[in-house]
Amino acid sequence: MRVLLVEDSVHLRESLCTAMRRTGYAVDATGEGDEGLWLAGSHPYDVVVLDIMLPKLDGLTLLKRMRQAGRSAPVMFLTAKDTVADRVHGLQTGADDYLVKPFALEEFLARLQALCRRGYQQVDPCLVVGDLEIDTTARRVKRAGVPVDLTPREHRLLEYLARRTGKVVSRSEIWEHVYDDQTEPMSNAVDSAVCCLRKKIDPPGLPVLLHTRRGLGYVLEAPAT
């Protein structure tokens, strides 16, 4: 899951980035509105988190332009404006959620996850593929009832594949959604990450869930019964 954070307070930006990365999101962050708009146009983010009061370009305008450009990623506003009129205006502009500062970190993360789910039309925070269970809330994964220990990035990769179960996901899509701008672009980064993940979720003796479609990408699906 890849998130764009546009927040002009350096402290808040750093804290939220740390929290999101350590929870397993890929995060791109900026403090300026115009740069935020450019980023939103250049990557298909799963969620965009916007401050309303931003230098150069305010959050509401940014959202309008983003929607005009056809970007439909769910948007959460973070703002110090707390009147009902402000909230209504924010939601009417096209935001999907609205969080007033100061807020609890847990609430922010929970809402972020809810928005991620919404992006893939999922209601249940638990994803199940065959005997593989992924609890996206608790960040726990079990294969045939046995807990599997994953790094945040592996978890992110697995969650992304699981949300698109049965569909072929290309390397570039994985790159767009699982990695952020802080990752050095390497030609085989995606392949090696998938390889590591497969070792953990497809232990010997169990049916293979993560398949490679040569020349197309990867697909996570339950074995045909």
Place this chain on the structure above:
Amino acid sequence: MVSLIVGASVLLGLTGIGLYVYSRAFLVREFDTALRSKAVALITLTEKKHNGVELNFADEFMPEFERRDRPEYFQMWLASGATLERSRSLRDGDLPRQTGTVAAPIFWDLTLPDGRAGRAVGIEFEPHWDDHDPARQPEPAAPSGANVSLVAARERTDLNHALAALRIALGLGGTLFLGALGVLVAVVVRRGTAPLALVSERAAAIGAASLQMRFPMDVMPMELRPICERLNDLLARLEDAFQRERRISADIAHELRTPLAELRARAEVALKWPDDPAGIVAALGQVLSITQRMETLVAGLLAVARSEEGKAPIYREPVDVRALIQDAWSSLAADAERRRIQLSLELPPEWRLSTDAALLRLIVLNLISNAVEYSPIGGQVRIHAVANTEQFVLSVDNTTLDLSADDLPRLFERFWRKDVARAGHRHGGLGLTLAQKVATVLGFDLSAELPVPSTVRFSLRGPVDVAS
């Protein structure tokens, strides 16, 4: 209203009594004059003759003394006390004998022999000689004493009736008048106080949340309009002040939300992932710097509030302004260097003011830090001053990219920023507000102008009160 009715009753009663007394005196005097004329006629008919006094009374000329129905009466006595003559109406009765002179007759009320109420006149006179009497003697120089007493009486029922009618007319008229007055006063007072009731009703409904209410001027009588106008002015001022206070409270809440969110996020991240000691130490440092920023914000707000209330104490002393400005600049030099800002300083060589050093430093620090913070990276800050024997002008110029003339009056507003938000805003939009308030407290004037579109200039002007 009650006092008005009571007052009117008393006044009306007194007037009625006065009118009655006057009319009564007039009517009685008229009555007495007529009675006296009758007596004088009888006196004229009385003649002194050689053989005594004689009344040449002719019934046909004065039938009123003869008639049976409602007759009048008279009786004459000689000085000896014997009755000379009495009207036939008296028969054998007597009238009370009581006399004054011709010039000043005595009048009194009495009951007539037939029981009617009457009034009598009593005159003692000296009859004149019969011109034809051979024994006529010349009139003596002094009265001879051979006088005759006359008492004439007639009924006063008509007079009494007239007086009773007058009393009834006055009493009835007065009562009617008072009743009508009461009704009229009630109506007028009610109509007159209706606007007052409206005003009091409106006033009772006004609270902190309904200061937009005004008293309706068009339904007010002329007398109340000035008061309503003043009250409306007062309400307008209160509403302004309240709105300002509300906006300030909202601004403060808004300004504090962001640092609070920063603090909370830092602390929660540090608590959630305690496995990174370096991160926690860094977070603590950031928590400290955010707290300091909040402190500055609160201190600034307090300083503005105090200076608005006029509570900032002033300690005047000779101040070396040049040194003060250089000192202020050196405390901001690191920031300026980081933003690659060029400084030029043009100050008079010797420049002293008698003012409060701490407050002046606050103004200068805010002006310079504002210039450093809001001039673009690589911009210029120019501090220059001119001072003659009467006044001084200290100006701080800085490069600006986005200010227009319309923004100038708003520069001194609390929390105003050209951009809706700016990265790293340390001032919280209070520095210039505070500087201007403090300048006013010190008797200076702080204003902003755009001498050229790319430069904003803040000028502090004031009288030079050179310390010895």
